[in-house]
Amino acid sequence: MAAADPLDLLSEDRALLDRTSTAERVADVLRQRIIDGALAPGTRLSEETAGRALAVSRNTLREAFRLLVHERLLVHEFHRGVFVRVLRADDVVDLYRIRRLLETGAVRRAAGADPALVAASGDAVADGERAASEQRWWDVGTANMRFHEALAALAESPRVNDTMRQLLAELRLAFHVMSRPREFHEPYLDLNRQIADLLRAGRPEAAASRLDEYFDRAETQLVAAYRDHAG
Amino acid sequence: MAAADPLDLLSEDRALLDRTSTAERVADVLRQRIIDGALAPGTRLSEETAGRALAVSRNTLREAFRLLVHERLLVHEFHRGVFVRVLRADDVVDLYRIRRLLETGAVRRAAGADPALVAASGDAVADGERAASEQRWWDVGTANMRFHEALAALAESPRVNDTMRQLLAELRLAFHVMSRPREFHEPYLDLNRQIADLLRAGRPEAAASRLDEYFDRAETQLVAAYRDHAG
DNA sequence: CATAGAGAATTGTTCAACAATCCAGCAATA
């Protein structure tokens, strides 16, 4: 392997250097607010109001809206405005369907993956356990998502990583309509731990099976809770 | 099961009813032009020029650009403009990596899928064979993509379908930098036929194995041709 | 030949205007 070219190192910093457009930064803050629940599903975002609050022009705001609509965090109704997406039960089913493909597929090829990626999934589990012991249930949910993001990362594919981040952000929308984070997240701490341990032990197939169980349980539970709540 | 509510039928038609915005239509035509090669990879799209050609304002055009950047068909360089994406060899590798996850995963669960979806994949293969017999190599490529879109559709997930469509559009960018459509697409007609037949015969695992072979060969060949061409 | 710098061209962002559409509320009617 050749010596690290300092120019390569610099070119990696370039991304940090060239600033990002206002529209993208606006999209970033809106995305964060949607994820953390400050903007609840169903909320309408008026161009006038939101634009004044963020101190950006309508056009710039609209560019940001387009991005988030494409990410499915907002829905756009022609001549009516944009709304924070309200997930339906079949959206949840769909989200779990694609997660299953990406995550179990990624886990199955974990044997050939960078060991650091396996370690990262273990870290996420540990974070979740710590948050649970301190009763920080929202953080348990966050750690759970980081864990599954780490599983998908075993595919070592930037596009899979992006897709996964997007899907998990979307899934946050489902958690908001339900109101019992502890009951939902706590049962999976143990299952996640098992998956992480199997991975570290170099048994990806067994980990994938356990992961499939996780999906069965989580999906069933979430959809059930969902129907209870939303009818 | 209750009688079909005519109101439900109408609400399904709603999507057809509400028109789409100018920005989206602009994005549609640009997407088409990129896919069919009229806008070659690397081409710069000036807001001034493109806006005048399409007779839309800069603001509207920029909204359309945002959409296509998000789909990775365009790249946006701050203060420099938007360009039709030029795929690199590692982009191609990445595309095949996620395709492998989605398609093989979808094929493995084909047993439980709607038979009409299995039939659709067979139709796509037949179309490809017909196009090949008539020397329409570009159409062979199109049919090939329809075939793989049909495979992904076995997952019966709208999000998988969307993701897949996007990935295949992106892959078209790779085909444009190579210039031998026949040599690239012809060898796979037979493999596709085998996969479709195995599916119809109710042997999804065998089909998935064949599909894995397809990915190995296609990826290797495409990346090799790619390196030859682009260095 | 390389470099620096001035000027042109392009993008980033805002603002104002108007058309198209939706919505809330009220009147009219059966």
Next chain:
DNA sequence: TATTGCTGGATTGTTGAACAATTCTCTATG
């Protein structure tokens, strides 16, 4: 009372112009 029809007000859709910020081009200069 419940439904329909209308009207005025509010919001979005789209355009055009303007200016700031940045990149590009080209020439002069060493």
